[in-house]
Structure formats: C-alpha cells, structure tokens
Amino acid sequence: MKIYSAIILASMKMYYRNKHAIIWSLVFPVTIMLIFGMFNFERYNPPKLGINDLSNxxxxxxxxxxxxxFQKEKILEIDIDIQTNLENKLINGDIDGFIIIPKNFGLKNNISDIEVSYDKNKIEEKSAIKIIITNSITDLFNKNNRIPEDYKIESSYSITEKNIVTNAQGFKGFLVPGIAAMAIMQTGLFSVVFTLIRFKVSGVLRRLNVTPIGSSHFIIGQMITRVILIIIQTYLIILIGIIILGVSIGKGDPLVWIEIGIISLIGGLVFLAMGLGISGWATDENMAAPLTNLIALPMMFLSGVFFPLSVMPNWVINIAQFFPLTFLADSIRSVSLDGLSLIDISGEILGLIIWLFIALIIAVKTFKWE
Amino acid sequence: MKNNTNNIVEVKNLSKNYGKINAVDGISFEVKSGEVFGMLGPNGAGKTTTVEIIEGIRQPDKGETFINGLNTIIDNKQIKKIIGVQLQQNAFFDYLNIYEIIDFYSKLYGNKTKTIDLLKKVELIEKKNSKYKELSGGQKQRLSIAIALVNDPLVLFLDEPTTGLDPQARRHVWNLIKQIRLEGSTIIMTTHYMEEAEELCDRVAIIDTGKIVALDTPGNLIDKLIDKGFKPKRTIKKASLDDVFLDLTGQNLRGD
Structure with missing residues (x-):
C-alpha cells in the first residue's frame, strides 16, 4: 500500500509537471467545448412552435x-397538439414554444387573449417565434380580402407571454457531456500510450524491473493515477460547462455527481486498457501514434460527441452505436441531462464493461517489455 | 543449497544463447564477501549478460546463481531486496528532480536510507533540484550509483560505471567506489578499462566469447604474464599520459 502511494504520488507530480499532458486532457477539450458552445451550432434548425387551436x-x-x-420556407416548424402534450414537449425540449389560440379568437365583439409560452433559456428561438407570431396576427387582422369586415373592426386581441423553465438545454446541454466523454478517451489513450512508450524505450521500466516491486506494479500505479485524474478532469469539464455555458446537470440531484464519477471510472478504465494495449504492443512512438489516432479519430466524430448519432446514415449508426465512446457519451448524457439512474443505463454500462475485458485481454496478450 | 559464508555470490556453470551465439558459455566463479570483483572483457564478451543473469533480470539457459545462499531464479524477489544495481544504460523519470527520483526508489524498498545522506555521499547535494537530463555524464553515473544504494545492498552491481566519462569524472567515480567498498559492501563490476580494474578490483575475471579465460588478482595476473617471459613493447614510465593530463588540468572536478 505504501509502495502504491509512493508510485501514485510520483506519477501525479510527473503528470502535473508535464504541460503537454495537461493541455491534452483539459485545455484542448474545454476550448473545443467553449468554441462550439458559444457559437451555438444548434441554430441550423428552425425554431419549433407547438399550436393548440381551441377556436378552430x-x-x-x-x-x-x-x-x-413559414414552415415551407424552413423558417419555422409547427406541431399541432393538445395543451398538456405541448407542455410536456416544451419541458423536454422537443419544441421551443407553443401558442394557444383561444375559443373566441377573431369573434365579433371579442377581445381574445392569445397565450404564448416560451422556453426561458432559448432566447434566440423565443425572439424568432415572437416575430413570426406578431407579424402573422397583425397581417391577419389587417388583411381586407380574407377577414370579414365584422371581425376586422370589432374584434381585437392581446398576447400573454409565459416563460417556462424547462429541462431542455439545447445543443450546449448535449455538448458538455459529450466533450467530457471525449476527454476521458483522449486522456485514457494518449497520456498512457506516450508515457509508457517513453518509459519503455528509455529503459525506465527495465530499471524498475531490478527493484522488488517490478515494473508491473509501477504500471498499475500509473493506471490508478490516470483514473483519479480522469475523474477529476470530468468533474472540471462539467463544472466549466455549468459555469460558462449555463447548462444544468442532473435536475438538481446531487447524487448525479457520484454517478458521473462511477461512469468516468469505468470509461476511464476502458480507454486506459486500450492505451496499455497500444503501448505494450508498439516498440516506439512511430508505431503507436498512427494506431492511437486510428482508434480515437473515428470515435471522436462518430460517437455522438458533437451531434447526435441519429443524424448519420443508418450504416454508420449500426456500427457506431457499439463504439465504447458512444456508450460512454450516452451514459454521461443520460444521467446528467435526463436524470436517469445507473440502473436505467445498465445496457450502456454493460457495453463499456465488455469493451474493458476485450481491451484488457488484448493488452495482456500483446504486452512486450522491451 | 550450499551456503559458504565466505562466498556471498556463487555462479555455477552459466550458459545463455542468443540464437546461435553463445553469449555466456559455461561460466562459474565465486565472489567473497567484501571484495570488489571485476569482470573484464571486450565489448560483446558476455559481461553484461552474465551480470544481468546474476541480478535476476535475465533467465539463463543452463546453470544457476546464488546470492547470500538464495537462488536467483527461485528467490528472485528476495534477491532484489538485497542487491543494488546500476545498469549499463540508465534512464529515470523526466519530470522529477534528483531528490524526488532517489526518494521514490528509496520508498520502493521501505526507506532504508536517507535520501539526503545518499545525495551527500555521491556529492550531488547541490544538484538535488535538477532534472536528470540536466546532469553531466559523471553526475548521471553518480546518481545511478546513489539509486543502487537506496536499499543499503549486500551486493552492488556496477555495469561499466565509467564508460564515456572524462578522466576527472572517472577518478571521482573511482573514489566513490573505494568509499563504498570501505563501508563493507561487496561489489561486482564490469569494465573494459584495465587501469580501472587494476585500481579498484581485488580479483578480476577476464571474459572472452562467453568464457572466463583468467581469474586472479590483478597483481598475480601481471606476475604470471611476466613469468611467461613477457616483454612490454615500450618501456613503462613512472607516470602515464593520464597522470600528465590530470596534473595539467587538475584532479578536481570542474562543474561535474
């Protein structure tokens, strides 16, 4: 135990002093997250307006x-439904706002009150919907040819606006857990591969082999260090997401932080085992770098880190749904956004554990000390 | 298992092949407690392979070795606790300083020595905050000797401790080895410098193509050669060019 604490302490110091490692594990994912989060790439899609027509x-x-x-011009998407459904859809983020057209809409001698509800956090969608609604209604009431004279003169309207706090976090909410997962993969693979290969090539591992602990205990100590760092890194990335991008996590349940920690631990072990396999198999950096990138790059773009898997062609989905990063990103997203428990995502967790075993078997089979 | 108290290291009929090459070909010898035992030979003679088998980091094809009565292969872990090793090529952690590196290795053996004392012994106390790559060649060798001493070993293995060092740095390492010897450690060292063996070793084994071709004290080996009627090609002067160099440039280390 004392020996492990010595190894972990020394590894922590080495990691902290290795500025490249810190850049890879924290600065790089956070920068990507902030750039994508600030630009709000979700705006590719038009705002979605729910409609409940009571007057008909x-x-x-x-x-x-x-x-x-407006929908034909792809400026707006509409969804006609009853009020309770629309409320649920708004809360879950399926629509950005909804309008309730009252029974007395446009009737003679009536002032109809039109109720419009918005998602409080979706400021851009809100202003877009607001402009569309106001213009449409103004047009409608000013049009001579379509509105009977009665309505035009004697009917009037008012608009009541409601800002609803929802669970919908939009693209930022999608992005933050994805980036946290991507960073787990990056640290798991790159920090282990290049450090262990350096130790192997320079002879550090050989020197450790003449001590009673041997290099295998040293490598286990290194892995424990990396897992601790990965959990801390995940918390930091999510905290930065909360503070700077304003996402909220776990619907306020503090238990979610423990769940995120457990998922990071399992996910971290998967990628550390893969890294161990690569550094064990490769004899130098030139062998390891292409293989590491070959594993990391497709997952970075196909595992639902930056955009949902569902936007991709079916054949890609069929393969990418089994990637370890897909399981990991989905797991973190499910507990942090949808408030699901670890039992609810047992399928994803099982997927990660299967990957962990595959990676460990490969690592043990391929490891060469020199 | 025979445990002769006088012989701390016993090597019995050791062989190791790499493909068709017999790197070690039936080597046997004993090392007495407290002596400095030298293994001499040209590059590729099998010195390092022999030493690494005794250290327990290579498996022999045939034969066995004992340290303090323990079998190197069977009691591998116990052996590693009582030996100190300086490998021919050393590498230590990039992001730790000298103090932290020695302290780390010391912890692996349960802190048998004080890191500060070791730094003083190898005269690296002023470099304690430096990184390994910032050290000169002689300093690197002294660091690796300090690390080999963290467990206060019964037997210290030094594999070519002065290869590549300038004369001053070499004398510095020699003085360190003499000091360690005075403190009672048994030392097994390899070298291909004859003057180093003559200066430091109580007995030397001369190894060529995996076999021991001679084993005796340096003085006896020279006497035997002279008895055979050997005449040196040039007359031996009372001082060597090495002495001239050191006289002109100073015995003391400079920035080393």
Whole structure:
C-alpha cells in the first residue's frame, strides 16, 4: 500500500509537471467545448412552435396557414397538439414554444387573449417565434380580402407571454457531456500510450524491473493515477460547462455527481486498457501514434460527441452505436441531462464493461517489455 | 543449497544463447564477501549478460546463481531486496528532480536510507533540484550509483560505471567506489578499462566469447604474464599520459 502511494504520488507530480499532458486532457477539450458552445451550432434548425387551436374557425385556420407558409420556407416548424402534450414537449425540449389560440379568437365583439409560452433559456428561438407570431396576427387582422369586415373592426386581441423553465438545454446541454466523454478517451489513450512508450524505450521500466516491486506494479500505479485524474478532469469539464455555458446537470440531484464519477471510472478504465494495449504492443512512438489516432479519430466524430448519432446514415449508426465512446457519451448524457439512474443505463454500462475485458485481454496478450 | 559464508555470490556453470551465439558459455566463479570483483572483457564478451543473469533480470539457459545462499531464479524477489544495481544504460523519470527520483526508489524498498545522506555521499547535494537530463555524464553515473544504494545492498552491481566519462569524472567515480567498498559492501563490476580494474578490483575475471579465460588478482595476473617471459613493447614510465593530463588540468572536478 505504501509502495502504491509512493508510485501514485510520483506519477501525479510527473503528470502535473508535464504541460503537454495537461493541455491534452483539459485545455484542448474545454476550448473545443467553449468554441462550439458559444457559437451555438444548434441554430441550423428552425425554431419549433407547438399550436393548440381551441377556436378552430376560419380565422384561426388562416393564422395556421400563415405559420404553414413559414414552415415551407424552413423558417419555422409547427406541431399541432393538445395543451398538456405541448407542455410536456416544451419541458423536454422537443419544441421551443407553443401558442394557444383561444375559443373566441377573431369573434365579433371579442377581445381574445392569445397565450404564448416560451422556453426561458432559448432566447434566440423565443425572439424568432415572437416575430413570426406578431407579424402573422397583425397581417391577419389587417388583411381586407380574407377577414370579414365584422371581425376586422370589432374584434381585437392581446398576447400573454409565459416563460417556462424547462429541462431542455439545447445543443450546449448535449455538448458538455459529450466533450467530457471525449476527454476521458483522449486522456485514457494518449497520456498512457506516450508515457509508457517513453518509459519503455528509455529503459525506465527495465530499471524498475531490478527493484522488488517490478515494473508491473509501477504500471498499475500509473493506471490508478490516470483514473483519479480522469475523474477529476470530468468533474472540471462539467463544472466549466455549468459555469460558462449555463447548462444544468442532473435536475438538481446531487447524487448525479457520484454517478458521473462511477461512469468516468469505468470509461476511464476502458480507454486506459486500450492505451496499455497500444503501448505494450508498439516498440516506439512511430508505431503507436498512427494506431492511437486510428482508434480515437473515428470515435471522436462518430460517437455522438458533437451531434447526435441519429443524424448519420443508418450504416454508420449500426456500427457506431457499439463504439465504447458512444456508450460512454450516452451514459454521461443520460444521467446528467435526463436524470436517469445507473440502473436505467445498465445496457450502456454493460457495453463499456465488455469493451474493458476485450481491451484488457488484448493488452495482456500483446504486452512486450522491451 | 550450499551456503559458504565466505562466498556471498556463487555462479555455477552459466550458459545463455542468443540464437546461435553463445553469449555466456559455461561460466562459474565465486565472489567473497567484501571484495570488489571485476569482470573484464571486450565489448560483446558476455559481461553484461552474465551480470544481468546474476541480478535476476535475465533467465539463463543452463546453470544457476546464488546470492547470500538464495537462488536467483527461485528467490528472485528476495534477491532484489538485497542487491543494488546500476545498469549499463540508465534512464529515470523526466519530470522529477534528483531528490524526488532517489526518494521514490528509496520508498520502493521501505526507506532504508536517507535520501539526503545518499545525495551527500555521491556529492550531488547541490544538484538535488535538477532534472536528470540536466546532469553531466559523471553526475548521471553518480546518481545511478546513489539509486543502487537506496536499499543499503549486500551486493552492488556496477555495469561499466565509467564508460564515456572524462578522466576527472572517472577518478571521482573511482573514489566513490573505494568509499563504498570501505563501508563493507561487496561489489561486482564490469569494465573494459584495465587501469580501472587494476585500481579498484581485488580479483578480476577476464571474459572472452562467453568464457572466463583468467581469474586472479590483478597483481598475480601481471606476475604470471611476466613469468611467461613477457616483454612490454615500450618501456613503462613512472607516470602515464593520464597522470600528465590530470596534473595539467587538475584532479578536481570542474562543474561535474
């Protein structure tokens, strides 16, 4: 135990003083996260407006037709449904706002109150929907040819706005857990591969082999250090996401931090074992670098780190859904965004554990000391 | 298992092949407690392979070795606790300083020695905050000797401790080895410098193509040669060019 604490302490010091390692494990993923998060790449999609038409008269149909024409121009997406469904959809982030057209909409001698609810956090969507609604209704009431004279003169309207706090976090909420998962992969693979190969090539491992502990205990100590660092790194990345990008995690349940820690531990072990396999098999950096990139790069782009797996062609989904990074990103996202428990995501966890065994077997089979 | 108290290291009929090459070909010898035992020979003679088998980091094809009565292969872990090793090529951690490196190795053996004392012994106390790569060749060798001493070993193995060093740095390492010897350690060293063996070793084994071709004290080996009627090709002067160099440039180390 004392020996392990000595190895871990020394490894921590070495890691902390290795500026490249810190850049790879923290600065790089955080920078990527902030760049993508700030630009808010979700704006590729038009805002989604839910509609509940209680009046169901010619005037409301004209209003919906006007929304339809916006949909044809891909400025807006509409979803006609009943109010309770729309409320749920808004809370889950499926729509960005909804409008309730009252029973007395456009009726003679009536002032109809139109209720519009928005997602509080989606400022850009909110302003887009607001402009579309105001313009459409103003147009409708000013149009001479379609609105009967009665309505035009004597009917009026008001708009009540509601800002709803939702669970929907949009792209930033999607991005932060994905980046945390990607960083686990990067640290797991790169920090181990290049450090161990350097130790192997320079003869550090050979020197350790003439001590009673041998180099295998030293390598285990290094792995324990990396797992601790990976958990700390995951917490830091998510904290930065919370503070700078304003995402919220686990619906306020503090237990989520323990769950994220456990998932990072398992995911970290998977990629550390892969790194161990690569550094054990390769005799120098030139052999290790291409293989490490060959493993890391496809996963970085195909495992749902930056955009959901569902936007990709089916054949890619069929393969990428089994990538360890897909399991890891999905796991962190499920507990931190959807508030699911570890039992709810047991499928993903099992997937990670299977990968861990595969990687360990390969590592043990391929390891060469010199 | 025979444990002759006088012989701390016993090597019995050791052989090791690499493909068709007999790197070690039936080597046997004993090392007495407290002596400095030298293994001489040209590069590739089998010195390092023999030493590494005794240290327990290489497996012999045939034969066995004992240190303090322990079998190198069977009691490998116990052996490693009682020996100190300086490998021919040394490498230590890049991101730790000299103090931290020695302290790390010391902890692996349960802190038998004080790191500060070791740094003083090898005269690296002023370099304690330096990194390994910032040291000169002689300093690197002294560091690796300090690390070999962290467990206060019964037997110290030094594999070519002065190869590549300048005369001053070499004398410095020699003085260190003499000091360690005075403290009662048994030392097994390899070298291909004859004057080094003559200066330091109580007995030397001359190894060529994996076999011991001679084993005796340096004085006896020279006497035997002269008895055979050997005439030196040039007359031996009372001082060597090495002495001239050291007289002109100073015995003391400079920035080393």
């Amino acid at each position: 008269n010619q005037i409301s149909k004209d209003l919906i037709n006007s929304f339809n024409s």
